[in-house]
Amino acid sequence: MQFIDLHAQQARLKDEIEGGIADVLKSGRYILGPQVTEFEGKLAAFGEAKHAVGCANGTDAILLPLLAWSVGPGDAVFCPSFTYCATAEVVALAGATPVFVDIDRDTYNMDVNSLKQAVTDVKAKGELTPKAVIAVDLFGQSADYEALAPVVRENGMKFISDSAQGFGTTLTGKHPLHWTDCQTTSFFPAKPLGCYGDGGATLTNDDDLEFKLRSLRVHGKGKDKYDNVRIGMNSRLDTLQAAILLPKLAVFADEIEKRNVVAARYKDGLSGVADRIPVVMDGVVSTWAQYTIEVPDPFAFADALKAEGVPTARYYPKPVHIQTAYEHYPVAGNGLPNTMDCIDHIISLPMHPYLSEEDQAKVISAAKTALA
Known part of the structure; x- marks a missing residue:
């Protein structure tokens, strides 16, 4: 996959x-x-x-x-x-x-x-x-x-x-x-x-x-x-x-529609399973470059899915303001609490317009097992 x-x-x-x-x-x-x-x-x-x-x-x-x-x-x-x-x-x-x-x-x-x-x-x-x-x-x-x-x-x-x-x-x-x-x-x-x-x-x-x-x-x-x-x-x-x-x-408009179909299937399958699934604002059509969820332990989750042949990726576990080249630049207020709150939990699942229902069912099943 x-x-x-x-x-x-x-x-x-x-x-x-x-x-x-x-x-x-x-x-x-x-x-x-x-x-x-x-x-x-x-x-x-x-x-x-x-x-x-x-x-x-x-x-x-x-x-x-x-x-x-x-x-x-x-x-x-x-x-x-x-x-x-x-x-x-x-x-x-x-x-x-x-x-x-x-x-x-x-x-x-x-x-x-x-x-x-x-x-x-x-x-x-x-x-x-x-x-x-x-x-x-x-x-x-x-x-x-x-x-x-x-x-x-x-x-x-x-x-x-x-x-x-x-x-x-x-x-x-x-x-x-x-x-x-x-x-x-x-x-x-x-x-x-x-x-x-x-x-x-x-x-x-x-x-x-x-x-x-x-x-x-x-x-x-x-x-x-x-x-x-x-x-x-x-x-x-x-x-x-x-x-x-x-x-x-x-074919881009058609692919955006297909990505939204894939996202809807993920929403149906992972609601109440993952700690967080994507929230789309009212009135927004997303292109779903990534489908990012939050789980208690993304490393264990990734290992569990890998064992089932399901690839994952993490965007972005180290935000820019704490990277070596940027840590001296200013941040808003007393810090970025929402940014820091999500980085230990985010992980992204396979997402593209041609993800078959069979493969996506495999992803969802593996995710449910890993988070059980």
Whole structure:
């Protein structure tokens, strides 16, 4: 059994993917070829955005707008700690200071009261300027943008939705970009919309931001390729990856529906069994990048499932604010109690659109036995 079964999707899209790759090889336009432009247009349409700018990976997708907004030394950027390190990493790379915010205990996404406290703390100390907020759509579920956006706007900050795991999620029928200045995503192979290498994109409705992103991703280019008008980077989406993503995007909506069917089966089978199962906010459609539950002892649980041939994974047992490179950065209030409360219990089960009922029944049975 696969934790994420990419082979099943490959079998479904084999002819389209191989045909797309062959077209790129025939044309020889490996960097920013026409497939990149086509994919950007279709990605923007899917995300209800005016623009989508492809780049080399999901990390760069967050860094590029920070550079475009001249975020740097003396600026505070608020982000969760219960996520992958890349969200805070780009803040530090830009020269700014990540300020870690707690999560909602049920959804694992940014808690609005903790954000308010973090902003208040920074203003009271007076050493940093609140500049931006990066909310993460963790495990595929939209953050609570309706609650977060007013706090961001009242404090004159920029707002990024980090949808590396959650591209395609909606809240009351709207994509995160409805509330934010830009939405970023990753095409890492394990993501719900993944390629066969690295890739990412930033979506926005801001014409000026789009213009700067396209410049910054190619070394800060101006009208003349040898007159670079800003300090940029090399972060382009390969044409081959765009050709692979085009047929994947065509079935993405169907795959999101299938993921929700799998999630519903887990809910039915594990309610009252695990200490916690995922809580989805009212009005949210999740992309279910992960199906994460909480158990008393995740190590014993993982061993028990492994013995039954069921793979598991843990996201994220060590939050960013206690990792060596980040432990000196500020946190909201007196700490992040919700973050620290969940990390000793979280564990994720196999989740992908092609998980058969038979295999899922095996997962649920093994989980019940392990937790009996």
